[in-house]
Amino acid sequence: MSGLVKPLPALYVVYVLRSTVRPGSIYIGSTPNPPRRLKQHNGEAKGGAVRTSRDTLRPWEMIVLVSGFPSSTAALKFEWALNNPHLTLHIPKEERITVATQRKRNGMPRRKPHSLKSVIPNVHLLTSVSSFSRWPLNVHFFSQDAHKVWKDWSETRETAVATSPTILTDFGPSAGDASTTPWGIHALALDYSPMKEYIEKAHNVTSFERQGQCIHCSKEMQPEQGLYAMCPNDGCEAMGHIDCWSKHALAGDEPGAIIPTSCKCPACSGEIRWGDMMKELSLRTRGTKEVEKLLRKKKRAKKDS
């Protein structure tokens, strides 16, 4: 497995697709590249799902998007669970919202067709179940009504989970606004560029072997001899063993937890999302190519300027 590892993907999303023509038609999929995938669904590019190939339903729009999956496997798991909320074991029995009442011919329980009213609660539920709750997920809403359903639903759920996903909304420019700035899925960064500075910072530190001591355990961090995570906050070069970080991050968490969700940097006391830190770390240790590409581009940009 060690040879097969890849860095955390820059973007991997599970999306909820809705027909603009018939809002009752909903499709759930996953992709690392939402704009490309949307084109496929709309028939502008090859490879759309058959389910979305009917002309009368096109064009489709992505109304909800769950991003931040740490791997394609994770995204696929989530996608399957969201597509089969009546079956998935990730949802405990007592919390299950969608219950199958019929059975298919092959004996499997039949799920009722998706609807906004069923999908959104299930997204809410799945992002809070133990299997997924500690993943660094974000939920994007690109449609007002979907967001409204979400809000209504989460209000009814008094027990808001501690580790709820980050909610992002982008409903696009108002009707009168004719600005051409991309919004929605087109505004999503498909590569690691948003982390460029962070990556560069950590890259520089490690390349010059300035790791120094672990900020947590104060032990010397031998270069190339361990996994050392760095604070992503601007200007903070606090570095430490990954497990030291986790111990620190889990300090106030429930006992027995393995994966932290967020923590405060002991040096700059800035908030740190565990997923960001891991993304950078994995990129640094496993994605030298990506790092090079990113940094090279930056150099060129500098030259240009």
Added chain:
Amino acid sequence: MASPNAFLLSPSRSSNQKSRFFPSSSPDLPAVGDILSPNAKIRSLKHGNQALVISSDEETEIKKAGNKEHTEPLLVGPTPSVSTRSRTMEPDDSSLLIIEPPTTHTPEARRHHATPPKFRAKSSSPVKDERWKMFKSKADSPKSGIDEAIPMEIDMVEPPSAQQPTFDLSSPAIRTKSTRAENDINEPLMLEAATVRRLDWTPPSNKTAAILPLGSPTIDGLHSPGEAQEASKSFEQILEAYKCTMDNLQQDASMASDSDTSILRKRKLVELVTTSAAPTEPSPGVKTKAPVKQKAPKKKPRTLTEIATSAYRVPDPSEPAPPVLDDDATSTTKESDAPAAKGKSKAKPRKRISKGAAKQKKKATPPPRPILLPPTEALQEVARQDFVFGTSSQLAIENSPTFLRELHAAMRRSNQTEYIDLDTPLNSDGIEPPERKRLWAAAARDVDGDLFDLEMSRIIERSSQLLPVAADDDPFGYTGVDRKITVSAVSVDGVDTSLQHVSLIDSAIIPQRENIEPIQLVDEDSVLIGSDISTGSPIQRRIKSAANSQPTEPKDPCIDGDPQQSEPPVSKPSFELFTDAQLSKEIASYGFKAVKSRQAKISLLEQCWQGKNQLEHPGSKRTLTTSAAIGGNAANNEVKTPRGRPRKNSASSPEVHEPPPSAQAPVSPLKRGRPKKAASTTKRSTASTSKGKKVSTETVAEASTARKPKAAAVKAVVEIPDSESDSDLGMSPNPSSSPESGFSPPPAVDLSLSLMDDTDPSLVLTSTQDRSLSYEYITKAVKSAPRTTDPANPSWHEKMLLYDPIVLEDFTTWLNCGQLTRVGFDGEVSTMEVKQWCESKSICCLWKVNLRGKERKRY
């Protein structure tokens, strides 16, 4: 000109026609006057004549076409269809119809009349036209009709002369031609009629037959224009073709008379397949039978079961199909002996009493009423019989079965030494030296279709008596489990081998058996293998009786009176009364590892005890070939009801509990092949064989498959084998690769697991305390593991922190390889537990194999 020739030939031709067709066509021909009369009249006539299908057709044809010969083939075919055509034509225009046929047929007619080469040249093109026109849509036909104005003229000039000598038909034809000439004027107007034409050609089988012969001669005629005689000959051939169709016609008529014919046909087919006895039966014979079967259930046999059982519904004395063979998929060889088996299966009880000539018995015994036995009984019935195997010549000539038996005995004796040799290497490959006895043993095939070693199974049965002892010796503690598992997996084999035994061993007389016994191998290896394969049906039966019918237990030995059986049946100790220490000691004595829960211990011990008890008397059962004891058992079996359907996992369980390498080395045929397939087959076989067996396999399955989700009660038991399998992994030198070391197919269990991975809710059911306990330790083990010094090879904890997908098998292996012990957990965890642990921690986990059963390439 060739006209003289034509004259000469035509009469004969016409006579031919007459002889062949007139029975159907000529008598009904309308009077000449009718033909001459205007179309309207004719039509009315037709209406009247519709009952006489053929005649009406003839009329229309004659009117339409000058040449009867061509139209006739159409007519000869299925009369009803033709009639419908004529009817349908009516609404359309007669003129059109009249025009068309000439276009299609005139050229051929000319040819048949031995027209001179001149005309041939001309006609050739029309012929071609006609050929494709036959199959063409109506739209084209009008055109062609126009095109054929020329051939028509030719007809007018010549053919009349040629046709005059012909009798009834020719004269009307001439007339029609004249009328046709008139109609030609109308022709371009009416275009649609051709559709009707089309109908003509579509329906019956006869037509194709008729057309094809026609085609070849026409082509011949085209190519060799000069020879009129040849042409005539070809025509005769055509007529011959018609002759056949006549027969068909009659058949059709007869068929039509029966309302249920189609059903009957189907039934006949089915029966023909099943009864190998009468393969060469002529069709008339079948026909005669048909009426008898008419009484058969009017329902069509639609399901496979129905079809299979349909043979038994009607007591048909002539061909009683052997009930046994239906379900027994494996006994192909037996099927070849179907007649013998048939005869004997019914006559079996008498067999012992009267050992007349085998052949005579077959014939003489009045076929008893075919009873559809349940598979269990049927198999037992078969098992109780003495089969005399031999070539047909042997069976026929050496008519004394005793002689054959002695022969077998002699062969057996002579082979004795070889057996010993064979026993030691224990190659179960099909490659093994093909000795003569192999032929006899060929009937025994295991689930995979591999040859099943007769010797092997016999050794097993013999050695099974030693097993209790052997189990103690077994260093790996697998014998108990394996033995049971294999029983489940090979239940079919059991059946087969039992048949084999009955047939071969029983023929060898009991004293001889005693001869064999001493051969028993105390070899550790052989014993192990034996335990792997122990599958004699006697054992199976034993299991049944032991498992559910305690009272019968004591009975058996009395009936047996077998000297070998020294131990009296032990009454089952009540394990519930045992202390924990005693229980664990007992379990240890069976070679199992320590089990946590008391309930699990008890149930395990009960199973062990049952297994042991069953294995203590296998030999005795075998010797009872046709005694009442087995019948009693059979009765017992029937009383039992299966606790449920066989589990999918049960079949695959052998894979999980792979014996340690030492025991594995001599691979039994069972272990080969794709696990999944084997699973399915076993499932089927167990289902088909016997309920009692099902029960036994089920218990085994429950004991063996840890991953089986359900059965909270069994849950604790379930853990045992799993931990074993895990320990297996631990023991193997290369733990990480153990599940799919090299090219071995991924274990079926994992596959099934990954399939039900997300979906089976019952997986959630685990006792929470156990879970939390093990979870704590897993967490502890993970967190306390040293951090890596190689960034490219992070520790499990670091992987989790990095959100890496965790491969459950690997992780479980790691945990069970001392890590849990390190943190003070005395036990092992299953992959399922680990999976649940991962999911409770939001750790992305996956199985090593993907849903297709292949190892993942990407993560």
